[in-house]
Amino acid sequence: MLKMENLHAYYGKSHVLHGVTFDVQPGEIVALLGRNGSGRSTAAKAIMGLVDWEGTLEWKGRSLRGRKAYEIAHLGLGYVPESRDVFPNLTVHQNLLLGQKGSGRGSRWTFDDMYAMFPRLKERRNIEAGVMSGGEQQMLTLCRTLMGDPDLIIIDEPTEGLAPKIVELVAEYLTRLKERGISVLLIEQKLTIAMTISDRALVMGHGSIVFQGTPDELRANSYVRKEWLEV
Amino acid sequence: MRTTSSLSPAAAPDATRYYRFKPLNVGRIVIWSLFAIALIAAPRLFTSGLALTMLSQIGYATIICLSYNILLGQGGMLSFGHAVYTGLGSFITVHAINMAGAGQLPIPLWLMPLVGGLAGMFFAVLLGFVTTKKSGTTFAMITLGIGELVASMALMFPEFFGGEGGITTDRVYGQPFFGITFGPAIQVYYLIAAYCFVCTAAMYAFTGTPLGRILNAVRDNPERVEFIGYNTQRVRYFAFIIAGFFAGIGGALAAINFEIVTGADSVSVVRSGGYLLFTFLGGATFFFGPIIGAVLLVLASVLLSELSKAWLLYLGLVFLFMVMYAPGGIASLIMMNLRLARYGKLRGIVGAYLALGGTALVAVLGAAAMIEMTYHLQLNAALGPRLEFLGATLDARSVASWFGAGFVLATGLGLFELCRRQFLRQWGEIQEEIEHEIKRGEAA
C-alpha cells in the first residue's frame, strides 16, 4: 500500500536519509525502531511531504512526488507528530473538529468513538487544549488524526509522556485500528509495546534500514539489538 | 507569550561576544575612532547649508532611533508612541531655553539636552508605568492610544504647546562658552555630534549591562524570566525609562537645531511611525542598525522630498521591498556580507553584485522616468510637458519618452532576473561552502 524505495531526504543542505526502502501492507502494524537521530521522524515527514526528498514514494500505486501535505492527507494518510502540536488556544473539541476533512460524513470515526476511547478527553472537551496535561495532549493528537479517517496512520512516539497504564491502553487501541483494516506505521523508541503489537519491525540506523523482520526475529537477533537499538 | 516573542524581530544570530573579547579590543577602538572622525569630518565634506542641517538632523535622529531600538530590538516592545517622549523633551527644553534666555534659569545651552533627557525620562516614568504593564500587541496598542491622546492634547493646550505655531526660541543667550555662542549652525552641529557620540556609546554600553541582557531575555521569553527571579514588568519599565531619557535628549537637540517646536508635528503619531519604520529599515537586530535607519530617515524626509515629488511613492516601494526581501534591515545585509568577507568569499561574489546592481539600476531608471513623468503631468503641468530627468529631457506627453522609459525598464528587469538567478545559485554555493568550513572547524 505504501511503498518507499531508495528515499533520500534533506533538511536544506543536510542529507539525513540515505536510501531508505520499505513498504507497509494493508492492515499491518509496522514498527520503525532506531536510536535518537537515526532518521525515523524524517522518514515520516517525507511521506507527509514536509521535507524535501528524492527517490520513490508511492501510496496506493500513486506517486507522492510534488504533492502538498494537505493533498497527501486527503489521499488517506494520517500523521501524528512527535511534537504533538496540539492547537493550544482551541478547545479539545475544536482540535478534533480540525482533524476532520470536509464535513466528516462517511468517516469511520465519530466524536463519540474518540470520547469512548479516552473518557478523559470527553471530560475536558471544552477546555483549551494548551492547558491540558502532557499525556492528555498525546491522546488528543492521536484522536485528532483518526478523525481524518486515514487508511494508514503514521504515529511518532505515541507513548512519550504517558503513564504506564495508558501506554498499555494505546497499544490496545492500535491493535484495534488494525482490526478495522487500518495500517499503522509505528515509530517507537521503547521496544515494549512495539514488540508486542507489531507484525513487522524495521530498524533504522544512520538514515537507512539496517534490519527487517518479525518481532521474534528481532528479539533473537542480539547483534542488531545491541548495535542499533540500545538495551 | 509566543506572540510577544514573535512581535520582536529576529534577534541577532550572533549577539554576544562580550565576555570573550577583552574590553581593550583593538577592533572596537578602531570602530569608535572611525565613528568619531566621521562625526568630526562630515561638515568639512558636505558644506552647504542644507547639508549641515541634514547632518545635524542625522545626529539627533541617531540618538532617537537608537533609543527606540532599546524598546524594539532589545526589548521586543513595539511602540507607536516614541515621539511622545522626544516631543515632550523638545518642549520642555524650549521652555527651559526661553527661561534661561530671560535669565530665570542658570543653565547654559550645552547642558540643555540633559534637561530634555530628564523631561523625556520624567514622562517615561509617568506614562511608562501603565504602558509597560503589558507586552506584545497590548503594549503596542496602549502606546498607540497614548500617542494619539498626547498628539490631540498638543493642539488643545496652546499655553504649553504654543498651538499651531508652536514655540520658538533663541538658542543664543548668556555668556559664550569658550567663545562659542551656538548661533552658527556649525557650532550647533558639533554640539549635536558630541551628544550623538556620547549617547551612542552609552547606549552601546547599556547592551552589555545586566539590565540590558535581561531585557533581551524578556524579549525572547518573558515567562521564563519570571522564574529566574526577575519581574518582567520592572525590566520593561526600567528599559522604557532609559529609552525615554535618550529620546528626550534627541528631542532637545532637535529643538536646539530648529529653534522651534510644534505640537502638531513633534509629538504626532506619524512621527512615531517614522521612527519605527526607519529603525526597522536600518535593522533592529543589530546595535548599529538604527544609525543607518537615522541616516535614511533624514535623507528620505529632507532630500528625497526635494529631489522628487514622488518621494512618498518611492518611500513606500522601497519600504515594501525591503521588508519583503531583507526583513532584518540593511544592517543584516551588511552583516551577511561581513560574514562572507570573514570567510574570504566576498571577492567571488562582487561580480554578481555589480551585475545585480547594474541591471537593477537600469530597471529603476526606467521605472523612475515613468513615475517622474506621471507626477510631472499632475503637479508641474503648468510648466509644459517637458521635464529634466537626470540630465535628459523627457516629454511627458510624447509616446517616444514613455516608450523609451518602458523599454529601459523592461530591459533592466529582464537582465536583472537573469543576474538574480545566477546570483542565487552562487550565493547558495557560497553559503554551503561556509557551512562546510564551520563544520570542519568544529570537528577540528
Place this chain on the structure above:
Amino acid sequence: QKGETVKIAWLDPLSGLMAAVGTNQLKSFQFISEEFNRKNASGVKFEIIGIDNKLSPQETTSALRSAMDQGARYVVQGNGSGPALAIMDALEKHNARNPGKEVVYLNYAAVDPDLTNSKCSYWHFRLDADTSMKMEALTTFMKDHAEIKKVYLINQNYSHGHQVSKYAKENLKRKRPDVQIVGDDLHPLAQVRDFSPYIAKIKQSGADTVITGNWGSDLALLIKAANDAGLNNVNFYTYYGGVTGSPTAMGAGAAGRVYMVSYGHLNLPGDIGRIVGEYKKKFNDDMYTGAVYHAFAMLDAGFVKAKSTDPVKVAAVMEGMKFNSFNGEVEMRKTDHQLQQGLFVTRWEKAGGKYPVDAENTGYTFVPVKYYEPYVASTPTSCQMKRPS
C-alpha cells in the same frame, strides 16, 4: 534688473492633509509666473522652486535652507501659521546673521492676526486678509441683517479656530449686541467623521446662523451633515467655502445658505477673470488663491520702484507701497506689512448670468452679495516693527 531671473521658493504641502490645496496653489504660482513672464514692467523672469514642506514647521526650516542653497531670495508660503512663524523666525535670524544674503517672505494665505501684530517681522509681507479683517467684514455684513438673532460658532480646536471664535464674539458684541451666541463649539482638527451630533446640537440651540472657520473635510462634512439632517433654515458663514473639496461637498443642497468672506471670487472681471478661465481650461481646477496674483504684482512693482531685485532694497520700497492688483489699488501697510484690500461677502448659488464660472464643475458658485472697501475691513495693529538699521 531687466532679464534677470528671480527665483521664488514655494514652501507648502504637497503631501498630507493639505496636499490638494498645496497642489492647486503650486500650479497657480507656476501658471501666473508664466503669465507675468510674458509681460511685466520690470522685465524679470520668475522661476518657481516648489518644495514640499509637509505642513511641518521643522520641515519648513529645512526646506528654507534648501531653497537658499538653490539661490532663492524670495520665499512664498501660505498654509498654516506654524510654518509661517517658522519662516519668519528663521529669516529674522538668517538675515541678521548673513548680511548680503537676505531673504524676503511673502505670505499669501496664513491668516493668523498675530503674524502682523505681536509677532510681526520686517521680512514678512502678508497678501491675504487676516482672520480679524475677514471677521470685521463678515460682522459688518451681519449688522445689516436683522433677521440674524442666534449665532452658533463651531470651529476647529487649534489656533485658527480659536481666533475665529474669539473675533466673532468680540465683533458681534460690538456691532450687534442683541445677537445671542447660542453655542461655541471646538472640535479636533480633521478627526471628526460624523458631524451629525454637532448638527443636532445646532438644531437644539435654535440657531439661525453658524459661523465657522473650518476648512477641508471639516467644512465639507459639516455642511454635508447639515444638508442630510435637513437643517434648512440655518445660514453658514465660512472662511474657506471655496477651497478644494468644499464646493463638491456642498453641491446643490447648500445653495443659498452658505456665505463666504474673501478678497476675491471666481467671477472677477479683467485680467484675473481671464486667468481663472484659462487655468480652469488647462487643469480643470479652480484658481481660488487670488493672492498669488498679488505676489507677482507686488514684486513687479517693487522691482520697478527699487530698480533692483535685491531683497533688501525691494523690501524697503514695498513697505507702504500702493500698487494695482486684480481688485483695484491695494496698499501694503507700512506699520505691519499687512495688505489693505477690499473684501467680498459671497453666497453659494447656481452659476450663470453674470457669474458663469462654477466651482469644481458643480454648476454652483460663490456669487458676490456685498463688497467692502479696504477701510471697512481694516483693523488696527499692535505691531512694533523692528527695522534693520
Place this chain on the structure above:
Amino acid sequence: MTTDHQAAHALELRDLRKSFGKTEIIRGANLTVRSGERVAIIGPNGAGKSTLFNLISGRFAPTSGQVLLHGARIDGKAPFEINRMGLSRSFQITNIFPKLSVFENLRCGVLWSLGYRYAFWRFLSKLQDANERAEQLMEMIKLDKKRDTLAMNLTYAEQRALEIGITIAGGASVILLDEPTAGMSKSETTRFIHLIKEVTEGRTLLTVEHDMGVVFGLADKIAVVVYGEVIAFDTPENVRANQRVQEAYLGSVIAAQQEGRH
C-alpha cells in the same frame, strides 16, 4: 511545631486546592518534603502533577490551602518572588531563551542571585563572579563546547540540559524538575540521571516522571498523585508494593515487568 522543626522542612503543602472554572484539579494535596530529600512525583496523566508544580512555583495561585518554603508562606506570591526565596523550576516543555547563546542563558540565570538585579551601570564582562559561575555551570551540564551557540540551534537533549542548567543557576535550594528526561533515549536518560544527581547534590529535589527507571534511579521517596491528591508518599519499595498505586498508575503488565527487572 517548633521553628527548628519547620526549617528542616524544605517544602510543605497544606490542604492545597486549585480549581479551573468549575473543575477542581487539585483537591487538598498535603506533602512535606525535608531538606535534602529527592522526591519523585508520579501519577496518571492529568492527575495534576504539573499543576502542583505550577502552584508551588507561583505560576498559578492556589484556590485555597498553603504552600510553605522553609517554613515561610509562598502561596499567592509571584514567580519571581518565590524564586528569590530559593525555589527554582524547570518546564515540561523546553522553556529557554532561544535567541541568546548558551553562555548568556546561564549568565541570565545567575544574575539575580548574585545581587546584580537591574543594574545598568556595570558591565557584564566585568562581573567576574557571574561569568565564572556561568562557565562552571556550562561545564557541569557539558555544554562548554557550545558556549556561543544560540540556544535555539541546540539539539533537543542539549536544550533539556540547558533548561536544567538555567534552573539550578540561581543556586536555589529547592529544585522542581518537570519530566526532565522526556523525549530522550535510554543512554541519554542514564547520563541525565547522573547529571541531575550531580548538580542537585545537597539540594532538595522534586521531579515529575513517567519513566519508572528514572524514578527508581533518582528518588529517595516517591509521592503518588491521583486525581489531585497525594495518595501515597513513601520509599520506592513501599510505593511499588502498594496495591492502590499499581491499580491507579502502573498497570498490570508493566508492574510485573518492573518487579521482574528490579
Place this chain on the structure above:
Amino acid sequence: MNLEFFVISLLNGISYGLLLFMLSSGLTLIFSMMGVLNFAHTSFYMLGAYFAYTLSGVIGFWPALVAAPLLIGALGALFERYALRRVHKFGHVPELLVTFGLSYLVLEVVQLVWGRSTVPYGLPAQLQGPLFTLYGTQFPKSRSFIMLVAVLMLLSVWLLLTRTRIGLVIQAALKHPHMVEALGHNVPRVFMLVFGGGCALAGLAGVIGGNTYVTEPAMAASVGSIIFVVVVVGGMGSLAGAFLASLLIGLVQTFAVALDYSLVHAFTRLGVQVTEQTFGYPVLRLTISQVAPILPYLFLVLILIFRPKGLLGTRED
C-alpha cells in the same frame, strides 16, 4: 437634555457606531483570525470608494456596489499571496510594516490616478433624501443604508466564523502550520481567502462610505486609528466585541458632544472659585464636548490597562 434631543442623539450614536463597525469588520476578521494588524485596511476602504466612483460612472452604482468590493478583495488576495505571505514567517512586526508600506503606496497611487482633491462621488437617486423625519430632523436614507450593510456584515462574518472551520484552521495554523496541512487543510489558500475577504469588506465600506461622506485622499488616514481602537477595545478575536465597542464608542462620542461641561463647572458647583489664573486652567477649561473625539483613545488606554482582553475578548495578545 430633552427627549427630542436624546432620541435624535441616540439615533446618531447608533448610526455612527454602525459606521464604525462597518469600517472595522474587515479588520476584525483579519486581525482576529490572522493576527495581522493590517495598517492598509483603510487604504482598501479608500480604494473601494474610488473604484466605486469610477465604476459607477460606467456601470451604475448598484452593479459597482458588487463589483468594487470584489475587485478590492482580489487585490487584497494578491497582496497576501505575493507580499504578506513572504514575510509571515518573520513574525508580526514585518507583517505590520509591509501593510504600512502598502498604505503609503495606495495613497500615492490614488492621488496619481484620481488627483489630490475630492472627487464628486455622489449618492445614487435611490439613496438620496430622508428616510423619515423625526422632530423635524431628517434621517437620511444613505445613513440607513450604512446601518443595514453593517448589520449584514455582522451577520455574514458571524456565519463565516461559526458555521465554517475557516477560523479554526487559521488560528491553528498560526501555531502549527505544518500540522494543519498534514490534517488536510490548504492553509495558504485559506489565508489568502480570509485576507481577501477582509479587504473586500473594507472595499464595500468604502463604496457606501465614500458617497455618504466624502471621497478624498485623506479619507483613509482620518479613520485609520479609530478602527484600531474599535477592534482592540472590543477584544482581539471577538466579532461581538467589535460590534459592542463600535456602538459604545459611537454613543459615547455622540452624547459627549452634547455635554458642554468642564471641570470649571464642577469646581464652581463645589464652591471653588476657578479663574484663568488657577493652576491648570487650560485643562480645567476643556469641555467634554471638546474632547469627545479623543475619548475613544482614552477609552482604549483605560480598557487595555484594566481589562487587557478587551470587552469581550478571550485572549490577551
